[in-house]
Amino acid sequence: MSDLLVSGAVKRFGDVEALRGVDLEVGAGEFFCVLGPSGAGKTTLLRAVAGLERLDAGTIRSGGRDLTHAPVQGRGIGMIFQTFALYPHLTVHDNLAYPLREARLDPAQIERRVGEVAELLRIGHTLRRRPATLSGGEQQRVAIGRAIIRRSKLLLLDEPLTNLDAKLRHDTRVEFKRLHRELRMTMLYATPDQLEALTMAERIGVLREGRIVQVGTPRDLYQAPGDSFVAALVGAPRMNLLPAVLANGGRAVALPFLEVDGGPWATALGRFPAGTELWFGIRPHDLAPTVDAQAGPRFRATVHLTEPLGDVTVLDLTVGGTVFKMVLPEERAVRYRVGDEVPVGFAVANTHVFSRQTGTAIR
Numbered sequence: 001m002s003d004l005l006v007s008g009a010v011k012r013f014g015d016v017e018a019l020r021g022v023d024l025e026v027g028a029g030e031f032f033c034v035l036g037p038s039g040a041g042k043t044t045l046l047r048a049v050a051g052l053e054r055l056d057a058g059t060i061r062s063g064g065r066d067l068t069h070a071p072v073q074g075r076g077i078g079m080i081f082q083t084f085a086l087y088p089h090l091t092v093h094d095n096l097a098y099p100l101r102e103a104r105l106d107p108a109q110i111e112r113r114v115g116e117v118a119e120l121l122r123i124g125h126t127l128r129r130r131p132a133t134l135s136g137g138e139q140q141r142v143a144i145g146r147a148i149i150r151r152s153k154l155l156l157l158d159e160p161l162t163n164l165d166a167k168l169r170h171d172t173r174v175e176f177k178r179l180h181r182e183l184r185m186t187m188l189y190a191t192p193d194q195l196e197a198l199t200m201a202e203r204i205g206v207l208r209e210g211r212i213v214q215v216g217t218p219r220d221l222y223q224a225p226g227d228s229f230v231a232a233l234v235g236a237p238r239m240n241l242l243p244a245v246l247a248n249g250g251r252a253v254a255l256p257f258l259e260v261d262g263g264p265w266a267t268a269l270g271r272f273p274a275g276t277e278l279w280f281g282i283r284p285h286d287l288a289p290t291v292d293a294q295a296g297p298r299f300r301a302t303v304h305l306t307e308p309l310g311d312v313t314v315l316d317l318t319v320g321g322t323v324f325k326m327v328l329p330e331e332r333a334v335r336y337r338v339g340d341e342v343p344v345g346f347a348v349a350n351t352h353v354f355s356r357q358t359g360t361a362i363r
């Protein structure tokens with residue numbers, strides 16, 4: 001059962017087409033992330049769902065109702081904004097109670113709900129204080145509390161972690177997963193951060209320039225990106241995308257320093273003429289120094305830069321004029337220094353090929 005159905009959503013701001021025909025279906029109780037770079041249209045999409053922007057075309061349905069022209073109030077949708085605005089002159093308690101007072105709940109019920117939400121979000125100790133006296137993370141939890149206190153079934157979250165520091169971001173990611181489990185709400189969560197999307201979402205829709213270009217589980221997007229944009233967006237460090245051409249009668253992918261054949265793309269490549277320009281994709285985690293007896297493609301590269309990250313090290317390698325990255329566990333990386341030659345190998349099963357003309361994955 002779907003809880004939110006967006007069909008053909010178009011939104012223009014003058015000459016800017018912020019949404020260019022967005023189709024999206026979010027299941028009841030699902031944690032769905034909209035992942036896209038700045039300017040992709042995430043906020044516009046969420047604001048349209050909330051009723052804060054009027055669409056130029058398309059429809060929005062939720063819980064079996066057509067909401068396209070419904071007023072903001074009464075949609076039964078909660079929203080947490082990129083900048084979480086709390087009322088500075090009200091205490092935390094009154095910030096939380098505000099939406100319920102607006103909805104004219106009786107005072108005893110309001111007190112009970114404020115207590116429940118404060119306990120759920122662990123902000124009970126802050127209820128008498130004003131927002132300015134809280135830490136960033138506490139303020140964020142109050143903003144979450146205010147969005148969920150009305151118990152809407154659908155919660156929209158627009159980059160809610162952007163203004164938090166790294167540690168708080170991590171803790172709050174965990175918190176959102178717990179809240180999602182405990183409240184059984186449908187969550188539509190917009191973020192430009194692929195790590196947030198991969199760690200929290202049950203499914204992700206990738207938004208690019210006002211269009212959804214791929215929808216799938218985190219695993220789908222990581223293992224089978226539909227195009228080079230998604231391939232580069234999902235996973236860190238990002239997938240190496242090396243310029244290549246189709247060679248050997250349409251059977252092999254020719255890199256400047258290596259010919260590769262027999263990958264998961266081999267059959268599909270047969271449809272393209274020799275000389276077709278391609279991107280050859282391999283993730284930094286899928287490259288490793290070879291040992292002598294190892295099967296699979298291999299080549300020699302030179303260490304250009306090392307970037308120790310603690311448990312792993314990112315090695316920047318060059319071969320000819322091509323630069324790419326390899327990730328190694330720290331204990332394997334320590335033996336390599338800038339200028340060293342490394343024998344590098346990989347499994348063809350882990351490689352991706354994209355058309356350079358359209359960006360589309362070939363498989």
Ligand SMILES: Nc1ncnc2c1ncn2[C@@H]1O[C@H](COP(=O)(O)OP(=O)(O)OP(=O)(O)O)[C@@H](O)[C@H]1O
Nearest residue numbers: 013016018036037038039040041042043044045192
């Ligand atoms: N009120 C507006 N007037 C004019 N243009 C707008 C308006 N709101 C959004 N836009 C434009 O629409 C496009 C999408 O903007 P939107 O805010 O939805 O992007 P976003 O994905 O949320 O980006 P970010 O990650 O930076 O928040 C951008 O080009 C933006 O400049």
Ligand SMILES: [Mg+2]
Nearest residue numbers: 042043082158
């Ligand atoms: Mg935004």
